[in-house]
Amino acid sequence: VQLQASGGGLVQQGGSLRLSCVHSGFTLPYHSIGWFRQVPGKEREGVACISVPDGEPFYKNSVKGRFTISRDNDKATTYLQMNSLKPEDTAVYSCGFSGGRGACALSTVIYSTWGQGTQVTVSS
Numbered sequence: 001v002q003l004q005a006s007g008g009g010l011v012q013q014g015g016s017l018r019l020s021c022v023h024s025g026f027t028l029p030y031h032s033i034g035w036f037r038q039v040p041g042k043e044r045e046g047v048a049c050i051s052v053p054d055g056e057p058f059y060k061n062s063v064k065g066r067f068t069i070s071r072d073n074d075k076a077t078t079y080l081q082m083n084s085l086k087p088e089d090t091a092v093y094s095c096g097f098s099g100g101r102g103a104c105a106l107s108t109v110i111y112s113t114w115g116q117g118t119q120v121t122v123s124s
Contacts, residue, residue, distance in 0.1 A: 001025045003033075003115030005095050010121045011085055019080040021095035021115060029053060032104035033078040034111055035069060037091035037120070046106025047093070048080060058104050063089075085122045092117035 007019040021033060034049035048069040050057045057069045068081040078095060096111030098104065 001097050001113040003095050003097060003113060005093065005115040005118045008093060008118030008120045010123065013085065013087060013122055013124050015085050015122070016081070016083045017085065017120060019082065019093055019095075019118060019120075021078045021080075023076050023078065023095075023097065023115075026097070026099075028099050030099070030101040032098040032100070032110075033071070034096045034098065034104060034106060035078075035080045035093060036096060036106075036108065036111075037089075037093045038117070039091045044094075044108050046108065049098075049104035049106055050078060051102065051104040056103060058106065060106060082120070085120075087122050087124045089120060090122050091120060093120050094118070 002025045004022045032051045035047045038044040048059045050069045066084045071078045094117040097113040098111045
């Protein structure tokens with residue numbers, strides 16, 4: 001399993017970014033892809049995840065209504081559309097892979113593979 005995240009950058013408060021996570025190396029019909037973020041000195045926290053094949057998303061409360069996770073199976077890519085960004089959204093964002101059936105979750109312990117991170121910086 002390989003994951004490649006991209007799309008980070010510097011944006012002003014209230015702006016938008018779309019992160020992409022290209023995944024390859026697996027053909028499991030049931031799995032989840034999650035987006036996580038981490039700031040220095042703090043633990044990695046889950047932001048959003050989506051389960052396959054049902055496509056049911058799950059979000060951290062603080063990003064509900066602002067972030068949208070989606071998936072393009074033809075491109076083997078999971079996106080995180082981030083709108084109305086706030087300075088507290090500043091972090092290194094990475095995507096993770098979790099095998100298995102059922103609804104996804106934002107606990108890092110269930111994710112077995114991680115892509116490299118992409119920096120998101122929101123200025124005030």
